[in-house]
Amino acid sequence: MAARNSDVNLGLTRADVTPKSLWLNRRALLAGAGALSLAGALPARAAAELTPNSLEEITSYNNFYEFGFDKEDPARHAGALTTSPWSVEIDGLVDRPGSYALEDLLAGLKVEERIYRFRCVEAWSMVIPWNGVPLAALLEKVGVQSGAKYVRFESLARAEEMPGVAAGLLDFPYREGLRLDEAMHPLTLLATGIYGEPMPKQNGAPIRLVAPWKYGFKSAKSLVKISLTDTQPETTWQKLQPREYGFYANVNPNVDHPRWSQASERVIGGGLFAKRVDTLMFNGYEDQVAGLYKGQDLAADY
Ligand SMILES: Nc1nc2c(c(=O)[nH]1)N[C@H]1C(S)=C(S)[C@@H](COP(=O)(O)O)O[C@H]1N2
Numbered sequence: 001m002a003a004r005n006s007d008v009n010l011g012l013t014r015a016d017v018t019p020k021s022l023w024l025n026r027r028a029l030l031a032g033a034g035a036l037s038l039a040g041a042l043p044a045r046a047a048a049e050l051t052p053n054s055l056e057e058i059t060s061y062n063n064f065y066e067f068g069f070d071k072e073d074p075a076r077h078a079g080a081l082t083t084s085p086w087s088v089e090i091d092g093l094v095d096r097p098g099s100y101a102l103e104d105l106l107a108g109l110k111v112e113e114r115i116y117r118f119r120c121v122e123a124w125s126m127v128i129p130w131n132g133v134p135l136a137a138l139l140e141k142v143g144v145q146s147g148a149k150y151v152r153f154e155s156l157a158r159a160e161e162m163p164g165v166a167a168g169l170l171d172f173p174y175r176e177g178l179r180l181d182e183a184m185h186p187l188t189l190l191a192t193g194i195y196g197e198p199m200p201k202q203n204g205a206p207i208r209l210v211a212p213w214k215y216g217f218k219s220a221k222s223l224v225k226i227s228l229t230d231t232q233p234e235t236t237w238q239k240l241q242p243r244e245y246g247f248y249a250n251v252n253p254n255v256d257h258p259r260w261s262q263a264s265e266r267v268i269g270g271g272l273f274a275k276r277v278d279t280l281m282f283n284g285y286e287d288q289v290a291g292l293y294k295g296q297d298l299a300a301d302y
């Protein structure tokens, strides 16, 4: 049996200080939805859990190493980031490559709201109400050529405004990638906002990737370049530690990180109701995305 998750980066959660009477009340409430029976836990969770985290939670507990290692660093330092004007270079196997002003890139594309679960590989999670355009719509707009098999994403690396870049905390620019079918999947979003407001800087302003069935590190922030390639792109985390961070990085409670369990996650926030819950296969999006991986060994292609 897998060891209990070591809760990699934090000690106490707010659940630790929950008065017992409130906790019991909460359990009684959830019991009505079937949460107390093991069999009922997942459906109840799927229905109840998509209550978004508060904007305060979403913008004060971040990973954005360009601004530092600590969860508070992005909120502390990202205010200095210049996000306008902003342009995104589109290159590789596309019909209409070029350096696009963000407004031109998004022109004609419909911004949608998507409330998604978000699961970091460190085993914490939130629910975030994104605004954005399907990546597929953008790729159709620039015209994907027939030889393209992958999409590569590159984040801004501007040392003058990003202390983590200046300090060389990682091998910047931050790079990520998706297989073309993953990139074209309707769940995959280029997010431009949260709660109907422009993307907060600490969350990856002005435009970032969101692939909700994958660990959070796939969702590269503050994108400056999107490339269509015929070979699997090298990604920052895979290059740094290939045993720990694979290219696919699909959320999978059955495949542990070498240093901790992925079977459960710590839900950020919830005030007095903070809790730990079972992690869902593909982060709860199994019905939508499992077909992408038919015939693949998910333990090998982690
Ligand atoms: N450019 C860049 N993108 C990044 C990261 C980063 O350090 N740099 N961190 C990743 C990780 S590990 C996570 S969990 C999410 C966090 O997104 P959030 O802070 O908006 O919740 O961003 C991902 N995208």
Ligand SMILES: [Mo]
Binding pocket: 063, 119, 120, 121, 122, 215, 216, 217
């Ligand atoms: Mo993460």
